[in-house]
Amino acid sequence: MSSTLKTWVEVPELSDFSIYNLPFGIFSTTSKTKRIGVAIGDQILDLNAAHSLRIFHGLNIDKEILVNDYLNDFIALGKNITNQVRLIIQEHLCDDSSPLRKHEPFIEMSDATMHLPVKVGDYTDFYSSIEHATNVGKMFRDPENALLPNWKHLPVGYHGRASSIIVSGVDIHRPNGQTKPADEPPVYGPSQRIDFELEMAFIVGKQSELGDAVTTKEAEDHIFGMVLFNDWSARDIQKWEYVPLGPFLGKSFASSVSPWVVTLEALESFRVNGPNQDPEVLPYLQYEGQKNYDINLEVLIQPESQNEASTVSKSNFKFMYWNMAQQLAHHTVNGCNLNVGDMMASGTISGKDENSYGSMLELSWAGSKSVKLNNGEERKFLKDGDTVIMKGHSEKNGIRVGFGEVRSKLLPAK
Numbered sequence: 001m002s003s004t005l006k007t008w009v010e011v012p013e014l015s016d017f018s019i020y021n022l023p024f025g026i027f028s029t030t031s032k033t034k035r036i037g038v039a040i041g042d043q044i045l046d047l048n049a050a051h052s053l054r055i056f057h058g059l060n061i062d063k064e065i066l067v068n069d070y071l072n073d074f075i076a077l078g079k080n081i082t083n084q085v086r087l088i089i090q091e092h093l094c095d096d097s098s099p100l101r102k103h104e105p106f107i108e109m110s111d112a113t114m115h116l117p118v119k120v121g122d123y124t125d126f127y128s129s130i131e132h133a134t135n136v137g138k139m140f141r142d143p144e145n146a147l148l149p150n151w152k153h154l155p156v157g158y159h160g161r162a163s164s165i166i167v168s169g170v171d172i173h174r175p176n177g178q179t180k181p182a183d184e185p186p187v188y189g190p191s192q193r194i195d196f197e198l199e200m201a202f203i204v205g206k207q208s209e210l211g212d213a214v215t216t217k218e219a220e221d222h223i224f225g226m227v228l229f230n231d232w233s234a235r236d237i238q239k240w241e242y243v244p245l246g247p248f249l250g251k252s253f254a255s256s257v258s259p260w261v262v263t264l265e266a267l268e269s270f271r272v273n274g275p276n277q278d279p280e281v282l283p284y285l286q287y288e289g290q291k292n293y294d295i296n297l298e299v300l301i302q303p304e305s306q307n308e309a310s311t312v313s314k315s316n317f318k319f320m321y322w323n324m325a326q327q328l329a330h331h332t333v334n335g336c337n338l339n340v341g342d343m344m345a346s347g348t349i350s351g352k353d354e355n356s357y358g359s360m361l362e363l364s365w366a367g368s369k370s371v372k373l374n375n376g377e378e379r380k381f382l383k384d385g386d387t388v389i390m391k392g393h394s395e396k397n398g399i400r401v402g403f404g405e406v407r408s409k410l411l412p413a414k
């Protein structure tokens with residue numbers, strides 16, 4: 001990646017969507033059906049309109065792939081093609097004589113509606129932050145032995161529900177369910193402990209065959225890109241139902257994702273070393289090189305009818321104990337196959353510092369203390385009308401590559 005790219009598109013100084021990013025998403029307008037766009041500054045490049053200007057000639061991409069409800073068919077073309085598409089766009093946006101400049105196949109972001117970027121096949125949620133797993137273990141099990149014996153030997157995960165993954169801007173209702181008050185029989189009603197989980201998710205871009213294991217070396221070849229991921233959680237439902245098979249209805253009511261898929265290639269210069277893994281992991285989980293990514297993350301809560309949102313957490317994706325390559329290697333080591341459009345979330349991303357915890361469960365230490373908002377209100381868990389906003393960006397040597405945001409409002413129970 002060169003540090004001297006100069007685009008003729010006007011990009012606001014702190015934009016997440018710099019010329020170095022160029023993430024893919026699905027948008028529509030009042031006059032355009034759903035189609036693929038690329039974000040640049042405050043605008044969206046309509047890929048089909050760009051295609052009509054013949055900038056991708058030679059790549060043999062059908063219009064049906066670009067005017068599409070989802071990115072799946074485009075992603076399935078393979079990185080060989082999708083990387084070229086991104087680089088051709090980058091080149092044209094830096095070339096004063098590009099037909100894109102003359103014909104302007106752009107839409108203002110404010111005039112577009114963003115949609116779920118991929119049709120999610122299978123969804124897996126990991127549990128890969130050591131700080132998060134330690135905090136939860138301390139609260140619910142043993143403060144002295146917070147991590148379960150398997151935790152440092154394999155990336156713990158569970159198979160989640162794909163049908164309720166929704167895009168930023170779609171609001172959710174507080175879920176109803178079964179909970180158990182202490183020393184009383186179970187009751188049915190609205191969850192009293194609604195929480196967010198600050199996560200990131202990656203999208204599988206290349207399938208694998210049933211029976212084949214993907215190595216840590218091959219893993220990133222199978223990852224198209226990443227999104228911000230809010231894994232909504234009902235802690236009281238979760239607490240009562242999770243034994244012995246793990247998360248179920250306390251998790252499956254909704255997870256919200258950001259609309260722009262940032263490619264791994266755009267994140268290349270933000271690679272960093274991961275935490276030291278001790279004890280040494282089994283050979284199939286060992287890896288070479290830098291597999292963690294330095295991505296600043298932030299969670300904000302905006303109460304009903306307030307204009308101001310309060311930051312309640314600042315964390316970083318680089319804290320992850322288990323990296324994405326290890327997660328994929330573990331996921332496939334038994335021969336379970338991957339499909340394009342599968343989504344795999346990191347698990348809650350907490351840091352060491354109390355202000356970097358990635359859930360209200362940890363920030364309020366299971367409801368034992370309050371989190372203060374800027375307007376003086378306090379929260380232990382989320383209140384009806386709260387909007388949860390998550391943001392993420394990488395920055396190095398003046399180059400910024402960001403994810404925009406995922407936001408969703410918690411509506412009262414139905």
Ligand code: MN
Nearest residue numbers: 125197231347
């Ligand atoms: Mn989760």
